[in-house]
Amino acid sequence: MMARNLHGHQPAQRLGWAAPALLKENGANPHPEMCKHCLLDEGRLDGRLRVRLASWNVGSLRGRATEVCEELRARRVDVCCLQEVRWRGHGARMLGVKGRRFKLWWSGNDEGVGGVGVLVKEELCEKLIEVRRKSDRVMTIVLAFEEEVMRVVCG
Numbered sequence: 001m002m003a004r005n006l007h008g009h010q011p012a013q014r015l016g017w018a019a020p021a022l023l024k025e026n027g028a029n030p031h032p033e034m035c036k037h038c039l040l041d042e043g044r045l046d047g048r049l050r051v052r053l054a055s056w057n058v059g060s061l062r063g064r065a066t067e068v069c070e071e072l073r074a075r076r077v078d079v080c081c082l083q084e085v086r087w088r089g090h091g092a093r094m095l096g097v098k099g100r101r102f103k104l105w106w107s108g109n110d111e112g113v114g115g116v117g118v119l120v121k122e123e124l125c126e127k128l129i130e131v132r133r134k135s136d137r138v139m140t141i142v143l144a145f146e147e148e149v150m151r152v153v154c155g
Contacts, residue, residue: 049145051124053152054080061085061117065104069096069119078121079143081154082106085115090133095119105141107133116154 108115
């Protein structure tokens with residue numbers, strides 16, 4: 001019988017989407033069917049590309065752009081969807097200090113309320129092939145890696 005939590009759900013590790021760092025590195029894997037998710041020496045998944053995604057309701061990005069970028073770097077985030085950017089219009093610009101920068105694509109409105117944005121680590125900007133701004137509440141980016149295509153929808 002499978003282990004279930006208080007609410008009748010299976011633990012994340014049994015479902016196969018738990019963070020690999022939670023698995024035992026030394027000793028037996030408690031879930032042998034998940035061995036494809038085990039860590040290797042470099043902390044990378046077995047030959048797969050590893051991209052860390054995040055979502056953040058920043059409240060306002062005005063005057064806090066460098067702070068947000070530093071926090072994302074500290075948490076090793078590669079792509080972050082932002083809500084409540086509160087910038088007018090739409091556009092793109094680099095944020096952060098040299099060597100630790102992110103590129104922001106945003107979509108706002110004329111009043112400067114709401115708005116969404118996507119921050120992409122500078123090293124991954126060359127992988128971005130498409131940005132679609134549906135409205136000031138929804139936007140999509142597409143990243144192309146060697147054999148994989150990743151579509152990120154922010155809203």
